[in-house]
Amino acid sequence: MDDAPRRPVRLYLLDDHTLFREGLRRLLDADPRFDVVGQSGVLAEALAQIATLAPDVVILDYDLGDATALDYMRQRATQPAGVATLVVTAGVSERDALELIRLGVSGLCRKDVSTDALIDSIDAVAMGRVLIEQRYLQSLVASSARQDRASFTDKEREVLKGLLRGQPNKQIARELGSSESAIKATFQQLFNKLDVRSRSQLVMVILQDYRDLV
Numbered sequence: 001m002d003d004a005p006r007r008p009v010r011l012y013l014l015d016d017h018t019l020f021r022e023g024l025r026r027l028l029d030a031d032p033r034f035d036v037v038g039q040s041g042v043l044a045e046a047l048a049q050i051a052t053l054a055p056d057v058v059i060l061d062y063d064l065g066d067a068t069a070l071d072y073m074r075q076r077a078t079q080p081a082g083v084a085t086l087v088v089t090a091g092v093s094e095r096d097a098l099e100l101i102r103l104g105v106s107g108l109c110r111k112d113v114s115t116d117a118l119i120d121s122i123d124a125v126a127m128g129r130v131l132i133e134q135r136y137l138q139s140l141v142a143s144s145a146r147q148d149r150a151s152f153t154d155k156e157r158e159v160l161k162g163l164l165r166g167q168p169n170k171q172i173a174r175e176l177g178s179s180e181s182a183i184k185a186t187f188q189q190l191f192n193k194l195d196v197r198s199r200s201q202l203v204m205v206i207l208q209d210y211r212d213l214v
Helices: 018-029 043-053 069-074 094-102 115-126 134-146 154-164 169-176 180-194 199-213
Strands: 009-014 034-040 057-060 084-089 107-110
Touching: 009 018, 009 043, 009 115, 018 034, 034 043, 043 057, 043 069, 057 069, 057 115, 069 084, 069 094, 084 115, 094 107, 107 115, 154 169, 154 180, 154 199, 169 180, 180 199
Parallel strands: 009 034, 009 057, 057 084, 084 107
Antiparallel strands: none
16 A cells, blocks of 8 residues: 655635734644745736646635736636645535536635635645535525516516617617606616626526526
8 A cells, every 4th residue: 555645725815904924824824735836816827826726725705905806716727737626715606606616616615614614625626526615505506496587567578579679779669658767777676686787698607597488
């Protein structure tokens, strides 16, 4: 049996909060199982460094200031193969957590876990395990079980039909016998209901998940 010690796990830290990042680095540098090879608070800089350093695990926050962990995951194709990703965050919505899982995140846990639990999580994803913190799994399972699909009022349905026909607010308002301000208000309700920020995102969500309802 080979008793040779395992080489340290090479880590890269991506977090725009300098105090947390430096504290985490000091914690991990004190553990001989880990070697922090780089760190940054800026996504673009991190992507360039990770491509060169090829760490075993990237530890990142969800909220990166001008970007999120979703942006990192969507750009992983430019990164070395086999780099695991552990998102350590103060909080993330169920929808974004599910998207992170779909994009292949290795682990997802909260910043308020114990030091030992965080160390175990890093070690686990470094060994190739997928590790999603229990409270996220519970909420995601519950969300899937509910099949959480929004319902629409008759007016919202008609506004969505106009949107899918490519009509501007003025034309939708004229056909519905309404005002442009009322149509704008309806769109804002739809944005809030479906958690989107633009008409293009609204179209994408409707075509993907709600086409049968409009």
